[in-house]
Amino acid sequence: MKINAAQRIVAVAAACAVILVGFVINEGAARANGQEVLLPVEGVDPRDLLSGHYVQLAFNQRLAPDEQCPPTQTGDWAALRSRGDIYVVVGGAGSRAEAEQVGPVPVKAHYACSPPSPPAGEGAPGIPGNVHLDLSIDRFYVSQAEAQRIETALAAQRDDASRRVLAIVSIGRDGIARLKGLVVDNQRLELNWL
């Protein structure tokens, strides 16, 4: 039986559409069923003219001058542990099983640390350090009004070192982090598909 071009085009297009819809459903299920953690974030650049409105996020965890960097990462996994209402990086590992031994929440991510400088003598305060976590999440798409509101909160957070914006991240069994939303000034701003 010879399949003509029209039938072939319809079949391939239908397969492509099904794959796309299936991907969205699969990702949605993974996001809904993953473990929810709150991570500190900083803003980078609020919007891009060609990409619509979004908040560009950087998962940066500040280290006080008396704190230490987590051990240098050796693999593709990072381990998170709760500290108060947020989760912080406590180490890295080469596999999920190894990461679970370092911390209770393993995630596929890379981190880099700028160590803090301790106070040097009287009156000279130390310089805080920074742990940057790369979760392959860098944008949160929102409407223009929301983007501007979040931008304002992120700018204020940068100025007064407060923690006004947190990212709500779902970490699935596959170790992939998926963004669920943001907490801005104690108000949850979750992604709503409908």
Next chain:
Amino acid sequence: MTYKDRIGREIDRWIEAGLVQPDRRAPMLDMIPDTRRLDAATALAWVGSVLLGVALVSFVAANWDGMTPILRFTIIVGAFLALAAGGAWTAYRERPIATNILVMLAAISYAAAIGLTAQIFDLPSDTRTACYGAGLAAYGLALAGRSTGAATVALILIGFGDFTEHGWFTGQDHDLPWMLFAAPLGAYLALRWGSAPLAHISALAIVYCFTWFAARTEAHAGTFIVLALVLGAIAASARWLRAHDRQFAGVFYGWFTFAAFVFFAIGGYLPWFGDANGGVSHRLIWLTSSGGLIALGRHDHHGMVTAVGVLSLIGAIIALLGDLGLNLMASAGIFLVCAVVALIGGLALRSRTKAS
């Protein structure tokens, strides 16, 4: 005046000269199809369709922020399916050009749909996988609808995927580029379907595969010279296909010749034995083969091969002068002598042709 009108006037001249019987005029002209003219109604219909499309896109863009994610997703998937359905309909009506265009647009819209889906639902973004996925879908649509446009889009998307988040030319990346399978497939389809744009882009893609291979190896003259010879052999195969009336094989002939000479030229500057490079002997072979290439290009009536020969000759002369360490005045003198020899040779050939 249309082509048919011009031929009609020529036939009238041939009839006057007694070369053609007057009663053959009409049957000869009947063999030439009439050029399709766009009447006012059709033109207005096209303008109306385009404006309707612009209005629809503007309406969706103006309300994009206010739409729920699921509605946005439905719109982009619907747009893709509508374009594909249009392509299927034109294929059913046996309109190959419209099918080609619509399937190509469907391939582009699917690539956009993948990107927008990640944006709409804030999904973890992996640009490389997205490009590869969109490229595979474009190839699937191209094969289904025999669309050279969609195949071209597929090659471009897979090329984007290869370069995204990769360090091909740093020697630190161990993945294989997908272009290794995509480029030969594109070349095969270009020859099978007779498509010039697809032939150009797949030829460049194959050259890119050679460049990737060269970048992975030690920078040694031998490697580049061997690659140049392989490219030269492929160019010779393309020349053979061209001689056997394979449409657009000449495109591959031109590009592979160009790449072979580039690789050969670079090879001459890399270490050959120890730290020494090819030196003057390489430049002389380069110079001689460039002259041979010009002659071959003229013989084959292939403009690109001739142009590559001329450029290569210029490059070889400059390289040779650089090697000899001549100053600008000496270089000008050598160029002058070469120009005079070429002019005398040309005049001599012309006078011999006239005499014969």
